Amino acid sequence: MSNQPTEKSNGNHHPHTLSAVDFHSATLGVAANAMRNELNRMAHTIQDMKSRRAFQNEMDNFFILFTRYLNEKSKKAKLNWDKVKEPSPEQIIPYKKLERCESPEHLNKLAVLKLNGGLGTTMGCVGPKSAIEVRDGMTFLDLSVRQIEYLNSKYDVNVPFILMNSFNTDEETKRIVHKYSSHKINILTFNQSRYPRINKESLLPMPRSPNADISQWYPPGHGDLFESMCNSGILDQLISEGKEYLFVSNVDNLGAVVDLNILQHMVESDAEFLMEVTDKTKADIKGGTLIDYEGTVRLLEVAQVPPEHMEEFKSITKFRIFNTNNLWINLKAIKRINDEKEFNMEVIVNNKTLESGEKVIQLETAVGAAIKHFKNAHGINVPRARFLPVKSTSDLFLVTSDLYSLNHGELVMNPKRLFQTVPLVKLGDEFKKVANFLSRFQSIPSILELDHLTVTGDVRFGAGVTLKGTVIIVANHGSRIDIPPYSLLENKIVSGNLVLLEH
Structure with a gap:
C-alpha cells in the first residue's frame, strides 16, 4: 500500500503545473x-x-x-501594459516654460558627472571612448573640461568635474587627466562596480578568484552610479563641500552642457530628480521613455516591453519623447535612498556569447530607472540640441562638419543652417572605424543644406565637396567611387560608374 498522499482535484488544480x-x-x-x-x-x-x-x-x-x-x-514578473499611461502635463514640463535664469547663485552647489565607463571599440579605437578626437583635435574629455573650466572662470565658481570610470577605462583615464592639472578645474574620478559574469547554464560566477582575468567581469551599467558614489566616498565628500545637486550625462553626448534654467527650476520646484527628455524621431524608436505607472513617473526601456506591444512602443504617437540620459539629481536624496537600501531599479538581463562559445549573463541596471525613487521627480522636454551623442562615425561626420562651431568647448549649430534639425546620415561599413573614416575624406564636406546622406561601398571624398538635399552614393562590390574635389552634389544618386543622375 502506498504511503504517498493522494492529490485531490478541484477542477482548477493542476498537479503537474504546481510541481513544476x-x-x-x-x-x-x-x-x-x-x-x-x-x-x-x-x-x-x-x-x-x-x-x-x-x-x-x-x-x-x-x-x-x-x-x-x-x-x-x-x-515571470512582467509589466502590466494596461497600467502604462502617457505622462501627465505635470510629469513632463516643456523647457520653454522654465523661467530664464542668468544668475549663477546656485552653481557653487553643483557638481558635474560624466559616465565614462565605455571603450571606443565599436568605432575601432582602443582605450576609453572619451579619448577619441571629435573636433579640432579635441577629445570628448577635452571638450567637457573646457566647458567646466569656462563656467568656473566666467562666474567665479568652483564646479567640480567627476568621471565615473569602469575597470576598463580607469587606468588610462587617470593618466589622461594629469594633463589638466594646471587648469582651473577640480577633477575627481572613481570606479563603478566590477561584477562577475554568470554562466548561463550553472548560474555560477565565471571567475574562480578575485584576480581572475578581466574578461570574466563586467561593469553593471550606469544604474550602479548611486552605490558606487557611496562606496567610493565621493558622495560624502561632495556633500561635506556644500554640493547639493549633480548633473549627470553620458560622456559622448556633446549637447549635455550645464544649463542655468534647469538648475534654477530644480531648486525652485524642490525636485530631487529631473530627467531631460526630447521629442522622438524615427531614429530614436528604441530609446527609453517616461510613462505614468499607477500615478508614478517611471522610465520604460525597450527591454521591458512585451513583444505584442513593441510596435506601439516604437510609434511616435503614444510615446512622443525619449530619455537623453541627462539627469539632475539631489545628492542628499541619493544618500537617503541608498542608506535606506531602497534603490530597486529594473534588472536588465544582457545575454552574451563569448568567443569560447560559453553563454553568459550580465545583470545591469539603468540610472534613469531610479526616477521612481525620488520625490517630485519629473521630466523636462528639452530642445534636441541638448542631445548630440557620438555613437558612430556617422555621428562623428556631423559634429566635425560646418554644421557646428566650437564655443568654449560647446558645439553650437551654425546659424546659416535654415532648419535647426540635423541631417540623417548613414555611412556604410567601410566607414565604421575612425581610422577608415578619416582616410576616406580629404576634408569633411559642407553640409549646411543637406537633408539625407547615404554612402555604401568603397567611396572617397576629395577636399571642398558640398552636399545638399538628398545624396545617395553607392559603390557596388569591386568598384570604387572618388568624389572629385570641390564637387557640388545636390539631390543626386551616384552609382558605380560615377554617372550623376537627377534625384
Whole structure:
C-alpha cells in the first residue's frame, strides 16, 4: 500500500503545473545558495582585510541584484501594459516654460558627472571612448573640461568635474587627466562596480578568484552610479563641500552642457530628480521613455516591453519623447535612498556569447530607472540640441562638419543652417572605424543644406565637396567611387560608374 498522499482535484488544480513551480523555486533557491557560497569562498582568499571588506561589499550588492533576477525569473514578473499611461502635463514640463535664469547663485552647489565607463571599440579605437578626437583635435574629455573650466572662470565658481570610470577605462583615464592639472578645474574620478559574469547554464560566477582575468567581469551599467558614489566616498565628500545637486550625462553626448534654467527650476520646484527628455524621431524608436505607472513617473526601456506591444512602443504617437540620459539629481536624496537600501531599479538581463562559445549573463541596471525613487521627480522636454551623442562615425561626420562651431568647448549649430534639425546620415561599413573614416575624406564636406546622406561601398571624398538635399552614393562590390574635389552634389544618386543622375 502506498504511503504517498493522494492529490485531490478541484477542477482548477493542476498537479503537474504546481510541481513544476515547486521544482523551479527549489532550483532557484539552490542557485542563490550556490552563488552565495562561491562569492564567500572568493572573498576568503583575500588576505588584506581592507581589500576583503571592499570586495565583500561589492559582491553583496551583486548578490542582491542576482537574487532579484532569480525572483523575477520565478515569478515571470512582467509589466502590466494596461497600467502604462502617457505622462501627465505635470510629469513632463516643456523647457520653454522654465523661467530664464542668468544668475549663477546656485552653481557653487553643483557638481558635474560624466559616465565614462565605455571603450571606443565599436568605432575601432582602443582605450576609453572619451579619448577619441571629435573636433579640432579635441577629445570628448577635452571638450567637457573646457566647458567646466569656462563656467568656473566666467562666474567665479568652483564646479567640480567627476568621471565615473569602469575597470576598463580607469587606468588610462587617470593618466589622461594629469594633463589638466594646471587648469582651473577640480577633477575627481572613481570606479563603478566590477561584477562577475554568470554562466548561463550553472548560474555560477565565471571567475574562480578575485584576480581572475578581466574578461570574466563586467561593469553593471550606469544604474550602479548611486552605490558606487557611496562606496567610493565621493558622495560624502561632495556633500561635506556644500554640493547639493549633480548633473549627470553620458560622456559622448556633446549637447549635455550645464544649463542655468534647469538648475534654477530644480531648486525652485524642490525636485530631487529631473530627467531631460526630447521629442522622438524615427531614429530614436528604441530609446527609453517616461510613462505614468499607477500615478508614478517611471522610465520604460525597450527591454521591458512585451513583444505584442513593441510596435506601439516604437510609434511616435503614444510615446512622443525619449530619455537623453541627462539627469539632475539631489545628492542628499541619493544618500537617503541608498542608506535606506531602497534603490530597486529594473534588472536588465544582457545575454552574451563569448568567443569560447560559453553563454553568459550580465545583470545591469539603468540610472534613469531610479526616477521612481525620488520625490517630485519629473521630466523636462528639452530642445534636441541638448542631445548630440557620438555613437558612430556617422555621428562623428556631423559634429566635425560646418554644421557646428566650437564655443568654449560647446558645439553650437551654425546659424546659416535654415532648419535647426540635423541631417540623417548613414555611412556604410567601410566607414565604421575612425581610422577608415578619416582616410576616406580629404576634408569633411559642407553640409549646411543637406537633408539625407547615404554612402555604401568603397567611396572617397576629395577636399571642398558640398552636399545638399538628398545624396545617395553607392559603390557596388569591386568598384570604387572618388568624389572629385570641390564637387557640388545636390539631390543626386551616384552609382558605380560615377554617372550623376537627377534625384
